[in-house]
Amino acid sequence: MKWPRWFKGSSHSSLDEEMQFHIEQHAERLMRGGCTREEAMRKARLEFGSVASYREDCRQSKGLAFLDQLRADLQFAVRILRKQPGLSATAILFLAVAVGANSAFFAFVNAYGLRPLPIQGADRHFDLLGENNKKERIFRFSKPQYEALRGQAASAAQLYSLERSTLPLVEERIRRAAVEVVSENFFPLLVGTPNPDGAVLSHAGWKRLFHRDPQIVGRRVRLGSNFFTISGVAPESFTGVEAVIPDFWIPHSLRPLVAAPQLPEDLQVGGILEPGVPLEQARARLSAGIQSLSEGLPEDERIQALNAESRKVVSRDDEPNGLVVGIAAFPFVLLLVVACANLASLYLAGASSRQRELAIRIAIGANRWRLVRQLMTEALLLAVIGAVAASMLAVGSLQSLQSFLFQLVTRFGMNFVPVSPDWRIFAVSLLLAVLSALLFGLLPSLEATDSVREGRPSVMARSSRPTLMRRGLLVTQTASSLVLLVLAGVLLENANHFDNMNPGFALDGLFDSDHDGELRSYSNRLEALPAVIAVTGVGRVPLRGIMERRTATIGGKQARLFHNYVDHRYFETMQIPLVEGRNFTLAEAHNQLPVAVISEATSKRFWPGRSAIGQSFRFEGSPQLYEVTGVARDVVNSFFFIGLDPTFVYLPAVAGSAEIRSLIVRARQVDARFVGELQRLCLSVTPQSYCEPGSMTGIAWMQRLPVHIASQVATALGVLSVVLSCVGLYGVVAFLVERRKREAGIRLALGASRANVMLAMSSPSVKSLLFGIGVGLLPCFVAAKFAESAVAYLRLSQPLVFVGAPLLLLVVGVAAALLPARRAASVDPSQTLRHD
Amino acid sequence: MEPPIPVLPGTLDLLILKAVSLSQEHGYGILLRIEQISGGALSIEQGALYPALHRLEHQGLLAGEWGVSENNRKARFYSLTPSGRKRLKDDSAGWERIVTAMSAALRATAEGIE
Numbered sequence: 019m020k021w022p023r024w025f026k027g028s029s030h031s032s033l034d035e036e037m038q039f040h041i042e043q044h045a046e047r048l049m050r051g052g053c054t055r056e057e058a059m060r061k062a063r064l065e066f067g068s069v070a071s072y073r074e075d076c077r078q079s080k081g082l083a084f085l086d087q088l089r090a091d092l093q094f095a096v097r098i099l100r101k102q103p104g105l106s107a108t109a110i111l112f113l114a115v116a117v118g119a120n121s122a123f124f125a126f127v128n129a130y131g132l133r134p135l136p137i138q139g140a141d142r143h144f145d146l147l148g149e150n151n152k153k154e155r156i157f158r159f160s161k162p163q164y165e166a167l168r169g170q171a172a173s174a175a176q177l178y179s180l181e182r183s184t185l186p187l188v189e190e191r192i193r194r195a196a197v198e199v200v201s202e203n204f205f206p207l208l209v210g211t212p213n214p215d216g217a218v219l220s221h222a223g224w225k226r227l228f229h230r231d232p233q234i235v236g237r238r239v240r241l242g243s244n245f246f247t248i249s250g251v252a253p254e255s256f257t258g259v260e261a262v263i264p265d266f267w268i269p270h271s272l273r274p275l276v277a278a279p280q281l282p283e284d285l286q287v288g289g290i291l292e293p294g295v296p297l298e299q300a301r302a303r304l305s306a307g308i309q310s311l312s313e314g315l316p317e318d319e320r321i322q323a324l325n326a327e328s329r330k331v332v333s334r335d336d337e338p339n340g341l342v343v344g345i346a347a348f349p350f351v352l353l354l355v356v357a358c359a360n361l362a363s364l365y366l367a368g369a370s371s372r373q374r375e376l377a378i379r380i381a382i383g384a385n386r387w388r389l390v391r392q393l394m395t396e397a398l399l400l401a402v403i404g405a406v407a408a409s410m411l412a413v414g415s416l417q418s419l420q421s422f423l424f425q426l427v428t429r430f431g432m433n434f435v436p437v438s439p440d441w442r443i444f445a446v447s448l449l450l451a452v453l454s455a456l457l458f459g460l461l462p463s464l465e466a467t468d469s470v471r472e473g474r475p476s477v478m479a480r481s482s483r484p485t486l487m488r489r490g491l492l493v494t495q496t497a498s499s500l501v502l503l504v505l506a507g508v509l510l511e512n513a514n515h516f517d518n519m520n521p522g523f524a525l526d527g528l529f530d531s532d533h534d535g536e537l538r539s540y541s542n543r544l545e546a547l548p549a550v551i552a553v554t555g556v557g558r559v560p561l562r563g564i565m566e567r568r569t570a571t572i573g574g575k576q577a578r579l580f581h582n583y584v585d586h587r588y589f590e591t592m593q594i595p596l597v598e599g600r601n602f603t604l605a606e607a608h609n610q611l612p613v614a615v616i617s618e619a620t621s622k623r624f625w626p627g628r629s630a631i632g633q634s635f636r637f638e639g640s641p642q643l644y645e646v647t648g649v650a651r652d653v654v655n656s657f658f659f660i661g662l663d664p665t666f667v668y669l670p671a672v673a674g675s676a677e678i679r680s681l682i683v684r685a686r687q688v689d690a691r692f693v694g695e696l697q698r699l700c701l702s703v704t705p706q707s708y709c710e711p712g713s714m715t716g717i718a719w720m721q722r723l724p725v726h727i728a729s730q731v732a733t734a735l736g737v738l739s740v741v742l743s744c745v746g747l748y749g750v751v752a753f754l755v756e757r758r759k760r761e762a763g764i765r766l767a768l769g770a771s772r773a774n775v776m777l778a779m780s781s782p783s784v785k786s787l788l789f790g791i792g793v794g795l796l797p798c799f800v801a802a803k804f805a806e807s808a809v810a811y812l813r814l815s816q817p818l819v820f821v822g823a824p825l826l827l828l829v830v831g832v833a834a835a836l837l838p839a840r841r842a843a844s845v846d847p848s849q850t851l852r853h854d
Numbered sequence: 855m856e857p858p859i860p861v862l863p864g865t866l867d868l869l870i871l872k873a874v875s876l877s878q879e880h881g882y883g884i885l886l887r888i889e890q891i892s893g894g895a896l897s898i899e900q901g902a903l904y905p906a907l908h909r910l911e912h913q914g915l916l917a918g919e920w921g922v923s924e925n926n927r928k929a930r931f932y933s934l935t936p937s938g939r940k941r942l943k944d945d946s947a948g949w950e951r952i953v954t955a956m957s958a959a960l961r962a963t964a965e966g967i968e
Contacts, residue, residue, distance in 0.1 A: 036881060036930045037904055039923075043882040044900070046925075067901035075905035 033076055034069070041066050087388075091395040098396055105368050106400065108749065109361055112742055113404025113451050116357030118411035119735065121447045123350045125416055126423075127343055128446075129437040130333040136256050137208040142291040143259070144328045146177065146304070148321035156321060161283040163311050163321070164201075170307055174300040175292060175326075178204045179285040182264070183276060185241040186708040187227060192697040194431040194708050195227065195241055198264040199273050207290060209256060213269055216249035217241075220258070222433035223265030224251045241266070243705035244275040259288060261332050263433040277706055289326070301326040332435055349505060349735045352498045354454065356739040359495035360746030361458035366488060367753035369393055369466035376467060390463045397459025398452065405444070405451035412447065413439040426723050430710075461487060488750070489786045495746060496790025497797075499739040500827055504798045506736035507819035509729035512659070516722045521561065522653030522662065523592040527551070528714035529683045530559040531696065535704040537673040541681055543699055549692050551684045554591040555673035557583035559680050561717045564656045565666075572635035573624030579635075580655065581667040583677035588668065589615070589650060591684050599631040599648035607670040610677075615648040617666035635667075644669070658721055688713060740827060744834040751783050752838035763847040772843035779839040780832075787831045791824045860897060866906050868949060869896070871934065871942040874916060880929040881907060907932060915941050 041062045048058040077086065099106040134140035146167065148156035159167070159179070168177045179201040187195040202213045219227075219234065228234050238245045246268065257263045268276060273283070291300055305324045312320035333339055369376075376389055420437050427434055465487050531544070537555060544553050558565060560582075567578045586607040589596060598621075602613050614635075621630035634643040644667075652662040671677035685692055693711055700709030755762070762775050770778075798820070873879060873887040881903055888898060910916040915938035923929040934942065 032930075033904070033908075035928070037901070039880070039927060039929050040882045040885075040900065040904075042927075043923075065900050067899060069901065072901040072904050075902075076908040078905070 033073055037066070037069055037072065088395070091392050092399065094392065095396040095399045099399065102368060105364060108364060108745065109400045110404045110407055112357045112361055113401065113454060114407035114411050115738060116354045116742070117404060117408035117447050117450045117454065119738070120350045120354055120450055121408055121412035121443050122415055122419055123347060124446045125412060125437050125439065125443050128440070128442050129435060130261060131331055131339065132442065133440065134330055135259055135332065137259065138210055139290045141330050142293070143330060144289055144291065144297060144326045145334070146287040146289060147325045147327060149323040149325065150318050150320060151322050152318060154318070156319070157286065158284045159287050161285065164285050164287055166307065166311055167287065167304055170304050171289060171300060173292065174295050174303045175289040176203065176207055177287055177289040178207055179287050180204065181283055181285050184708045185276065185706065186697065186701055188240040188701065191694070192701060193227060194710060195223070195266060196262065196264040196432065197241065197266045197268055197276060198258065199268050199270055199276055201270050204267070208259070214249040215269070216247035218267040219248050219251045220263050220265055220267070220433065221252055221254040222263045226431070226433060227265055242276070246272065246275065257435045261435050263435060265433070297326055297328055349502055349732055352502050353735050353739050354450065356495050356498045356742050358454045358457045359491045359498070360742050361454070362462055363488060363491045363746050363750045365397065365458055366462035366465060366491070367750055369462050371753065371757070386467050389467045393463035393466065394459050397455040401451040401455035402448070405448040408451060409444045409447040412443055423727060426720060492747070492750070492783060492786035493790040493793055495743050496787050496827065496831065497794030499743045500791055500794030500824060501798055502732070502736040502739045503823040503827060504819055506729065506732040507823050509725065509732045511819055513722065513725045513729040516658040516725055519654065519658050519661065521718065522651060523594050525714045525718055527685045527688050528592070529685060529688070529711045530562070530714065530717070531681045531683055531700070531709060531711050537678060537681060540703055541673045543703070544681065544683055547695060547699070549685045549687055551686055552587060552591040554587040554682050555585040555671070555678035556588065556680055556682055557671070557677050559682060560655045561714065561721060569638040570635050571638070573633070575624065577665065579620070579665045579667045580663050581669060582655065583671040584668050585672045585678065586670065591682060594653055595651050596648045597651055598629065599646070601648055602670045607672045610671055610675065612642045612644045613647045613670060614644045615650050615668040616646050617663055618649055618652045619663060620665045620667065621649045623665065740830060744830050747783060747787070747831055748834040748838060751780055751835045754783070755779050755838050755842040759842060759845055762842040762845050766845065767847035775843040776836060776839040779842045780835040783835045784832055787828065787835070791827060795820070795824060859895060866898065866902070867910060868942070868945045870906055870910060871915065871938055871945070874932050875934050875939065875942055878931050878933040880923060880931050884932065910938070
């Protein structure tokens with residue numbers, strides 16, 4: 019390998035020149051004393067001493083020797099790595115996989131939590147939030163409030179506003195378009211371009227809705243019932259100020275075309291501090307006229323306090339982001355730990371097989387620190403190569419990871435800020451790899467050179483039993499792998515459980531239809547569609563979130579009951595059978611009479627062993643006594659992880675009342691044509707809102723998706739860690755076997771059976787494996803107990819996982835240990851005994 | 855004349871600082887100067903001068919620069935930096951103390967310690 023000249027010290031020649039001058043001066047002096055020139059030079063050189071040795075001393079005194087040694091170490095490390103291609107390739111692969119997974123994880127944290135917002139003055143950006151008398155946060159402001167605040171902020175900060183809505187983009191097909199109506203200063207302030215006079219298309223929207231049509235600028239597109247001219251496409255780098263990128267930014271002057279003018283504006287407000295103005299000063303300035311902002315508003319909408327919260331990145335601080343990231347990062351870090359422990363084992367094996375080399379180096383005068391440094395240089399060199407491979411792996415897989423993780427939002431036509439690679443990903447890869455190298459390199463280096471410290475640098479040192487450290491590493495990797503496996507198992511089990519859970523009603527053909535307009539006439543028009551079997555009005559759509567709960571006195575007890583308002587056609591539409599009694603009638607629903615249908619579980623809980631029909635209950639704060647007319651079969655109304663509703667009460671109401679907010683449709687056949695029909699109907703009734711008929715199958719899928727994604731990620735990590743562990747275990751046992759070949763030969767020669775030899779070779783590792791499994795199970799049980807109390811509905815007590823995962827690990831681990839041990843058992847005693 | 859004695863370990867730095875404090879010198883000049891001010895009693899291993907010079911320069915006690923010698927040859931000249939001057943003062947005082955203490959110790963007689 020060639021090194022640049024500067025690496026070998028630049029003061030080289032000038033130093034020689036200086037010493038040469040000295041020698042000549044001295045020779046001249048000697049010549050004045052009567053010597054001949056040759057004689058004088060010879061004497062002068064002799065008296066001066068070894069130029070080379072003094073040169074070396076000079077370099078040492080300047081600290082250049084360190085560089086020389088580093089160069090030598092590096093050169094030697096390269097040679098060693100090339101000499102053990104198997105070990106080197108394994109190490110690089112391990113690092114690439116484990117560090118790469120962590121870097122990919124980091125890429126997501128980076129994109130949302132670290133990379134500055136793509137706006138001017140991102141480091142001075144803040145969100146404006148209000149607080150009411152109950153300390154609840156107010157995220158939206160009215161137009162007059164915004165105008166007043168803008169005036170107050172002047173000279174301390176510039177405020178901007180945006181209002182989000184979803185409009186139907188009407189072409190041959192009707193598609194969802196996310197729109198942000200932005201204040202006139204939005205683009206001048208955040209991008210530095212003039213306020214547009216038409217709609218600005220985001221790059222993501224251009225791609226999704228118009229397939230990057232190069233002729234898009236100047237075209238008129240129909241959003242709702244109005245046409246907008248597209249005045250430009252934003253560059254890909256400008257994604258707005260939120261995690262979700264809108265398809266269109268529309269200047270405030272065009273708001274009357276987006277929403278009816280009588281609809282009050284609901285503005286999200288942010289701002290940029292003037293340079294040099296502290297946040298606190300802006301906040302004080304904004305809070306000055308706070309009382310006048312909320313005159314005439316109801317108590318809980320009045321702004322009592324204002325907060326300017328600095329936000330330089332996409333993600334907001336107010337969510338428990340740190341905790342979520344920490345928990346999510348845990349399995350990734352664990353994978354890295356497994357990789358490190360494995361590498362340390364392999365590295366230790368590699369280093370101790372070099373005892374002879376180390377002993378020789380000590381014999382010729384190297385100290386322990388020098389040897390450790392040599393071994394560490396090798397580890398660090400591996401780390402750098404591994405880091406490059408890891409960042410390539412991470413960056414290469416970002417695209418597919420992103421579409422996998424964001425399938426939920428992309429399916430619903432939303433654009434998320436893309437997770438694009440940048441220098442930070444490489445920096446983190448390098449940092450993690452170097453940290454790993456310190457972990458996996460330092461301990462084994464210390465161990466391998468340990469004999470030096472004790473003054474027995476014996477060439478024949480051949481300890482063949484796994485040392486404490488080697489056992490510790492095996493235990494660590496096994497325990498970590500087990501934790502990952504159990505985690506994957508628990509998540510898989512839960513995902514599987516959700517998949518197999520029947521909500522209790524037929525999902526196929528069921529649609530919910532959000533609608534802003536008058537529901538009763540809409541419901542009638544829906545029913546007129548030929549494909550529709552039934553339509554029902556509901557307060558809340560099942561499976562769309564957790565149902566509301568109200569405290570009630572029921573069966574002589576106080577209890578919080580899940581409840582929902584439904585009309586008289588609900589059970590028929592949803593196909594939920596009544597097991598007892600009767601449904602409420604249209605008249606009862608229309609007049610909202612105090613009757614109720616309750617779930618089977620509710621009946622059994624409050625009136626055990628007898629019929630609930632005719633019994634009554636009362637909600638807290640209301641004198642009305644509700645009479646139970648029917649008992650319906652149990653279903654899942656909220657979340658699959660909660661399961662069948664523990665209690666449920668259906669109360670009567672009809673479309674047109676305030677209680678009924680959505681419609682659910684059961685159709686004969688659900689296809690694209692039907693969805694199109696539904697959308698056109700919706701457009702004709704309320705052109706300014708996009709009606710998304712959400713299929714209940716899709717809603718159920720959406721509920722299950724996070725668990726599926728989590729379980730798939732955890733499974734991938736678990737499988738990777740087991741593979742790493744097994745490769746590591748195989749490597750270590752193979753190494754031990756190699757060193758104990760002679761012993762195996764002797765045992766065989768003395769008449770041991772092959773099975774005996776295999777057992778002798780692999781049993782120490784298998785013991786560590788068993789011990790590691792025990793160590794790993796302990797935190798699993800503790801975490802399970804903790805998680806069980808924290809997450810009420812998680813299923814954790816499956817014996818399958820807690821028995822299956824250790825068994826799997828044990829079987830695979832023993833196989834990995836026995837494979838190389840077999841080689842020991844098949845040695846020819848006469849061969850191995852002759853060896854060495 | 856008695857044969858010159860080799861310098862005590864650790865005292866070479868002090869001697870170099872002293873020699874350079876008298877006038878700016880190149881390496882060979884420093885060697886001659888030390889011989890001169892010690893009355894020829896101290897001898898220095900010639901080559902050993904250079905690692906010491908470079909060490910002192912690296913520590914910022916000496917400043918080295920290329921110049922032209924009296925016989926018009928290119929040579930590297932050393933002068934004292936302010937911190938070198940301070941070090942010389944401190945180390946000289948330290949040396950005085952050692953000498954005083956050593957002399958007192960060596961002059962002691964059996965009667966004196968009664």
